[in-house]
Amino acid sequence: MPGDYSLSDVLERIYTNQLALEAALMELTLRVEQEGSPEVGENIRRALETIGENAGHIKQGLAKLKGSSLG
Numbered sequence: 001m002p003g004d005y006s007l008s009d010v011l012e013r014i015y016t017n018q019l020a021l022e023a024a025l026m027e028l029t030l031r032v033e034q035e036g037s038p039e040v041g042e043n044i045r046r047a048l049e050t051i052g053e054n055a056g057h058i059k060q061g062l063a064k065l066k067g068s069s070l071g
Contacts, residue, residue, distance in 0.1 A: 007065065008062060008065045008066050011058070011061075011062055011065070012062060014058075015055065015058045015059065015062060018051065018054075018055055018058070019055065021051075022048060022051050022052065022055070025044060025047075025048055025051075026048060028044070029041050029044040029045060029048070032044070
């Protein structure tokens with residue numbers, strides 16, 4: 001049914017949004033660093049590391065969720 005959204009579909013979109021936000025933040029980080037604020041850039045990079053680590057866990061969870069719904 002077109003109106004139904006599975007949990008894995010919703011989580012996949014959240015994951016995709018997270019990747020897009022990560023990319024946008026990296027673009028802003030590069031700009032901030034070019035403008036002469038390396039300390040701000042470093043703070044953002046630390047936050048991006050957390051986002052990247054969590055993205056890996058989310059991706060693995062999605063794969064597991066999709067695998068369990070198949071079998």
